[in-house]
Amino acid sequence: MAQSNTPDIVYTKVDEAPELASASLLPIIQRFAKAAGITVGTKDISLAGRILATFPEALSADQQQSDDLAALGELVKTAEANVIKLPNISASVPQLVAAITELQGKGYALPDYPETPETAEEKAVRAKYDTLKGSAVNPVLREGNSDRRAAAAVKNYAQNNPHRMGKWTADSKTRVASMSGGDFFSNETSATLAKAATAKIVLEGASGETVLKDAVSYPAGTVVDATFMSAKALDAFLLSEIDKTKTEGTLFSLHMKATMMKVSDPIIFGHAVKAFLAPVFEKHGSAIEALGVNPNQGLGALLEKVADNAEIMADIDACMAARPPMYMVDSDKGITNLHVPSDVIIDASMPALIRAGGKGWGPDGNESDANCVIPDDSYAPVYDEAVKFFKANGALDPATAGTVQNVGLMAQKAEEYGSHPTTFEMPEAGVVKMILEDGTVLHELKVEAGDIWRSASANKAPIEDWVNLAIARQKATGYRSIFWLDANRAHDAELIAYVKPILEAQGVADKFEIMAPREATKASLETITKGENSIAITGNVLRDYLTDLFPILELATSAKMLSIVKLMNGGGLFETGAGGSAPKHVQQLDAENHLRWDSLGEFCALGESLQFLAEAKGNDKARILGQAVDAATQGILDNNRSPSRKVGEPDNRDSHYWFARYWAEALAAQSDDAALAAEFAPVAKALAEGEAAIVAELAAAQGKPADTGGYYTADADKLASVMRPSATLNKIIG
Helix, strand or coil, X not given: CCCCCCCCEEEEECCHXXXXXXXXXXXXXXXXXXXXXXXXXXXXXXXXXXXXXXXXXHCCCCCCCCCHHHHHHHHCCCCCCEEEEXXXXXXXXXXXXXXXXXXXXXXXXXXXXXXXXXXXXXXXXXXXXXXXXXXXXXXXXXXXXXXXXXXXXXXXXXXXXXCCCCCCCCCCCCEEECCCCCCHHHHCEEEECCCCEEEEEEEEECCEXXXXXXXXXXXXXXXXXXXXXXXXXXXHHHHHHHHHHHHHCCEEEECECCCCCCCHHHHHHHHHHHHHCHHHXXXXXHHHHHCCCCHHHCHHHHHHHHCCCHHHHHHHHHHHHXXXXXXXXXXXXXXXXXXXXXXXXXXXXXXXXXXXXXXXXXXXXXXXXXXXXXXXXXXXXXXXXXXXXXXXXXXXXXXXXXXXXXXXXXXXXXXXXXXXXXXXXXXXXXXXXXXXXXXXXXXXXXXXXXXXXXXCEECHHHHHHHHHHHHHHHHHHCCEEEEECCCCCHHHHHHHHHHHHHHHHCCCHHHEEEECHHHHHHHHXXXXXCCCCEEEEECHHHHHHHHHHHXXXXXXXXXXXXXXXXXXXXXXXXXXXXXXCCHHHHHHHHHHXXXXXXCHHHHHHHHXXXXXXXXXXXXXXXXXXXXXXXXXXXXXXXXXXXXXXXXXXXXXXXXXXXXXXXXXXXXXXXXXXXXXXXXXXXXXXXXXXXXXXXXXXXXXXXXXXXXXXXXXXXXXXXXXXXXXXXXXXXXXXX
8 A cells, every 4th residue: 555655646756857857847846736635746766766776785874765666566556546657768788887876976985886796795786776676667567558648738739830850862761671580580489378377487507407597476367479680680780780781772770778678789789890990809809808898888989999909990080981871879979880889779769850841950960861670570660661661652741740649568578679589699509499398389589699578468467458448449439549569470460359258248349440561551641631630559669669669750859759557557657758857958958058959758648647546536736736737738838938948948947937827827717716816816926927037047057067976966056046046937937
């Protein structure tokens, strides 16, 4: 059960731009909520907070921090849960190391991250740090399935104020490349467990039996997959695509998810680094290894470690000159696609490239066509089909396009995003077996040294909940509804065996279609091009990919999506849209004291959270607050009060002022609760009368460097000073 001191709404403390914005927005939320007797508290799930919670033994008593993620993990299993979850860092190794270094510099005696642990102590430290990498937060909190869609006000605004789209032409050289064999897709096997079981994962090789995982427990009805990616096939594919890119005269770009897929994708990323610099590794492999280079951490880390070796640097320069130009993260600074594994994340990078007409930025600072390399063929067809569709039909028109909503299977670590503890790089050739406690061999796959083997699973209860959520959404909307499942893929075939009987039992089978991802992509694009709407019913990874792809095309951003997680035990989790945590926004704030982060996702989530609270607790004041939030959100859009990208123009803090003002005005104007109207009438009046002073005070803060006291661990007082620079606004809000 939730503890009695749990606040009515938990607002998460996170990282980077969303956390900067919280310093300005959260005091406003708490002031307004207090009028309805609603408490809004925080839980720290930031990367720095999680690091500190993991190593209490290294800290003094006053430095120690509670494990808020674990506490939230328990809360979301209760009907009491009402959590507003902002985007957090899914840390790559470079980000984790940077956060540790910053904390050490602030006096926290944390151990270093062991790159190559040798002693038992180093291995134990590494194991603890590894629990913080990648998708360490979301699987813990997502005890329900996903309902993501554009809020009506946001969609209407996008149609009335269409964003700029790049021009697609039929002769574009941009294409998507993926493996035709030897990948996770082609090697997959899958089975549904008839009863609860525990499996061990072993590698039988020349050196005997190696236990990769001694016990993994599954409830009855779990769909359990096993698959692997061939290292040899991957290397051959990468080298071939590098050569093809050179011949075609396009940019080489690799699109991965090295943050969420924290075991498999950094390894694949490392293969790409080695392939791009193959002549260098062939000549200097031993010397590079002796310098402690780990290709999985990217080209940037490699260059840093070999910088003093003139011969290696010369050969790298010669190799880069002979290779095709690379897709750039920052062409001005020479930061390439392969510099840092967390810099290019597929669900953001591919939609941005597609929105831009298939163009990416090259090292010369110009836009060019690109070869989009996505090694595994499981979901690459989605992007391949989108590229082909827009080549044939031209860019999507946001002014007339319909919308694609999403119902995503993600509860209880469903599918690939829950597979990190059961993903392994093979130390030698042999046979990997998943063996149940009764001796049954569930899966058996022959592998070679260096292959990447993984098992993923999806539990029965989340699958059934997912199908029922899809039925409810279809009934509520009447939209075209498509299960994105490939009958020829082993995992999807097992899911289809769940889906069809439920649809038939509820008499709604005729209202749903089942299509492989490629066909579903084409059908959905055809639907929204006609101005009609669709619901994509997908697994976990596709949920992540599509809730960036379609919103970026429709709305210009995925940060403005409604993201509602109906928790399976009755609570609610309200995510503030997709879009990551925007490190570039932080860089701009540090340099110019301008924060362009748009809190519209937070506004939308807040409105839904308050409405949920009203229903769950019978709090009518919460309902009125929620309705007023929706009115304020509409006011932000209608009056163009969202942040500008340029310094000297209104930024995130200005948008919060206008949000507070519109919220107060809506509460003052409503007639359902006289006490709320009376309380907020003077607030609305003061905010309106103080407009000139507030806007001037906010503007005066911009244009010079900002000091928040830390990137991963900001100083609370410095952060408040930066994000709440208007004395007039602060006096009104309190």
